[in-house]
Amino acid sequence: MTIGPDTVLDAALVAQPRAMRTIERLLDEGRCHAMLLSGAMGSGPTAAALRIAQRTLCPNGGDDDCDVCGRVARHVHPDLMWVAPEGNDLAKQQIDDIVETTIRMPFEGVAQVVVLERADSLSFDNRSAGNTLLKSLEEPEGRVVFVLLATSPARILPTIRSRCVEVVFPAIPDAHLVEALRISGVDEGTVAAATGMDLHGIARAARGDLARAHEIAAGDTAAQRRGDLLVGMHQVAAGSMAPSQLANRIMSRAGAASDAAAALASAEFDEMELVMSDREKKTFNAKTNDDGREKRTSRRARKARVAELHACLAELSGWWRDVLALANGTEVAVTNVDRIDQTRAAAASPAGTRAVAALDAIDDAASRLHFNNADEGVTIGALTAELAALAAGRIRARRTLGAGARTPQGYELSLG
Numbered sequence: 001m002t003i004g005p006d007t008v009l010d011a012a013l014v015a016q017p018r019a020m021r022t023i024e025r026l027l028d029e030g031r032c033h034a035m036l037l038s039g040a041m042g043s044g045p046t047a048a049a050l051r052i053a054q055r056t057l058c059p060n061g062g063d064d065d066c067d068v069c070g071r072v073a074r075h076v077h078p079d080l081m082w083v084a085p086e087g088n089d090l091a092k093q094q095i096d097d098i099v100e101t102t103i104r105m106p107f108e109g110v111a112q113v114v115v116l117e118r119a120d121s122l123s124f125d126n127r128s129a130g131n132t133l134l135k136s137l138e139e140p141e142g143r144v145v146f147v148l149l150a151t152s153p154a155r156i157l158p159t160i161r162s163r164c165v166e167v168v169f170p171a172i173p174d175a176h177l178v179e180a181l182r183i184s185g186v187d188e189g190t191v192a193a194a195t196g197m198d199l200h201g202i203a204r205a206a207r208g209d210l211a212r213a214h215e216i217a218a219g220d221t222a223a224q225r226r227g228d229l230l231v232g233m234h235q236v237a238a239g240s241m242a243p244s245q246l247a248n249r250i251m252s253r254a255g256a257a258s259d260a261a262a263a264l265a266s267a268e269f270d271e272m273e274l275v276m277s278d279r280e281k282k283t284f285n286a287k288t289n290d291d292g293r294e295k296r297t298s299r300r301a302r303k304a305r306v307a308e309l310h311a312c313l314a315e316l317s318g319w320w321r322d323v324l325a326l327a328n329g330t331e332v333a334v335t336n337v338d339r340i341d342q343t344r345a346a347a348a349s350p351a352g353t354r355a356v357a358a359l360d361a362i363d364d365a366a367s368r369l370h371f372n373n374a375d376e377g378v379t380i381g382a383l384t385a386e387l388a389a390l391a392a393g394r395i396r397a398r399r400t401l402g403a404g405a406r407t408p409q410g411y412e413l414s415l416g
């Protein structure tokens with residue numbers, strides 16, 4: 001199923017009425033030099049960024065039937081720079097390019113719009129890129145609208161964050177998700193046949209994220225991943241699958257995502273080379289060139305790999321959160337309602353009293369992967385082993401030394 005930009009926008013309007021109203025008001029008042037839209041990316045910020053660009057660049061104030069609005073929606077308007085990191089973080093070079101472009105006059109309209117995905121990567125660890133952007137934010141040209149998108153806004157350099165008007169997109173309530181799925185034409189009968197869930201079940205499983213709800217309803221990657229991981233985690237917890245098998249499953253998903261991204265990059269770069277002179281081609285293919293083919297391909301492959309790993313960890317978290325909810329008797333909080341019988345069994349086992357520790361372990365693994373300094377295979381392997389041990393009641397929570405300072409070796413062995 002393909003979802004056009006219009007449906008995405010309509011769905012965001014339905015799902016996030018308050019945030020979208022705030023944005024319309026900021027635009028009306030002309031207070032939109034720098035906006036920070038925070039929340040899960042599937043919960044509306046991306047659609048809102050599109051809306052801001054259309055309102056700013058369209059001569060008719062963003063009526064989305066016109067040619068300008070159409071080109072903005074397809075990201076092919078010359079006054080719209082939509083920048084996403086090629087690797088994990090926005091690179092200094094990308095910010096330099098933005099600064100250079102925004103110094104010039106707009107091509108067509110009266111303004112330029114810069115949308116920065118993963119703006120939370122402009123953190124203390126990536127200060128030089130952040131400081132470069134800061135200069136542009138400090139000297140408002142009046143003609144540039146910056147839209148920063150971030151899942152974890154707290155990571156952003158405070159000097160940048162304080163210069164932005166922040167609009168928060170909270171997790172979308174289930175009822176709004178169901179409504180948003182309906183208005184974008186999702187057919188309940190087809191979905192039920194494909195997924196075994198009604199729209200409410202899908203909304204729960206999507207955990208407030210509209211993009212994820214669409215993916216699950218469509219039965220594609222997200223739905224397959226969810227099935228793979230929830231079944232795998234259940235089997236590991238029940239002792240019918242080795243934790244290393246679950247780790248392999250995760251690593252092979254990550255490998256496939258990485259290969260797919262590399263193939264996509266390769267096709268794109270082949271096309272770019274068609275119009276290059278021999279000399280340009282030589283530079284582009286130089287192995288040492290940071291902007292060259294090889295390094296860019298590997299950055300993109302790594303980004304896809306890490307994103308898949310994080311998505312897999314999110315599924316494992318979902319399983320354990322359900323166990324925790326059932327162990328605490330709060331069945332309404334269960335997200336994967338189609339698997340509730342399995343998680344109920346787990347909640348009644350030792351896993352029920354270890355769910356918080358398991359969620360901690362998953363969070364730890366996620367932050368190690370995020371900060372680039374962990375071997376992925378080792379991290380995932382150690383995590384699945386730890387989760388298996390927790391589920392079987394072989395260990396209690398590891399000793400915690402305070403946030404961010406836990407050691408993987410700090411287990412407390414349970415003799416009971």
Ligand SMILES: [Zn+2]
Nearest residue numbers: 058063066069
């Ligand atoms: Zn328009």
